[in-house]
Amino acid sequence: MADHNETARETIERAKGFVVDAIAETMDLYGVTPSAGRLYGTMYFENAMTLDEMKDELKMSKPSMSTAVRTLQEIDMVHKTWQKGSRKDVYVADKNFFKSFIHFFCIKWKREVKVNMEAIFTAEKNLKAVIESPEVDKAIKTEAQHYYELIVESKKYYYWLEKLVINFENGDIFRQIPIEDE
Template sequence: MSESYETPEHKIDEAKDKVIGAIAETMDLYGVTPAAANLYATMYFKDQMTLDEMREELGMSKPSMSTSVRRLQEIEMVKKTFTRGSRKHTYAAEKDFFRSFMAFYCQMWDREVKMNLDAIEEAQEDFIEAIKDPASTPDIVANAKKYYDQLEESKTYYHWLEDLVASIRSGEIFEFLPKDGRD
């Protein structure tokens, strides 16, 4: 049986690599490319990094790096930081998973609500036109009313989703689902 002569630094690096791998692997939930996921996961253990440091650490091309950083900024998982005396842009990863979850999902849900409510409103106007059209048969009118009502009922979900987003942004959700819910 051989004893392990791993240094404490090596053990720390291995531990970080486990978490980096898991974070990077699950980032597809956020619609993040593997390159951007590896970047975020690597940045998670850094205070801040320049684009050059990112490229050096991950061996990525400059265009791939810029695209990845931009995408991570869009979903608020990376922020541009200011370093006094430096002309290079630096970036820091969002380390608060609650904040990154809230920012990402609220953005996606806002988009879902807007797109679908806009489509529903337009479709309902079309159904009303079909209902009022003198050329519509009773079957056409019945179908238009049925579809109109079906869409009207679906609005309940989208309004609930708007309320969910508002409760997340205000922090009210944590009254019902506390962050420290496990003992």
């Protein structure tokens, strides 16, 4: 019986390891290092962990662990929580992949829209000044007009991306693409 239990325990640990390794490998999509990904994967299977428990489990230094935790907190995948009877900070992984995905990508998409729309508005003003200037020759005005039309056309994408963010944040995306069991 003991051998079967030990074999079963090893099988469970191997199964968890497959998932942790896959999470660590794919976390680069979120701009997260593999070690922070491994931490998230490990925490995914735990209810709550202190920095010392994380350090011991992953064999990482405390500063590296703190950096990884902070990174995961910034993208809302790990939260500090209070645990009765503990004086140490305790952390919990957010296990809702849908929420994490939406939060992370909406932040990135909003930033993309903001940065690019600011640049577009500035470029439009500059190009309009060239187009409307009586002192500039026709060839240069034509070139400025061409670039102006290109950036005006690009705004369609950014307006669409803003709508996509809204659909993710308000949950409408799940009416279009429902979450289904297998």
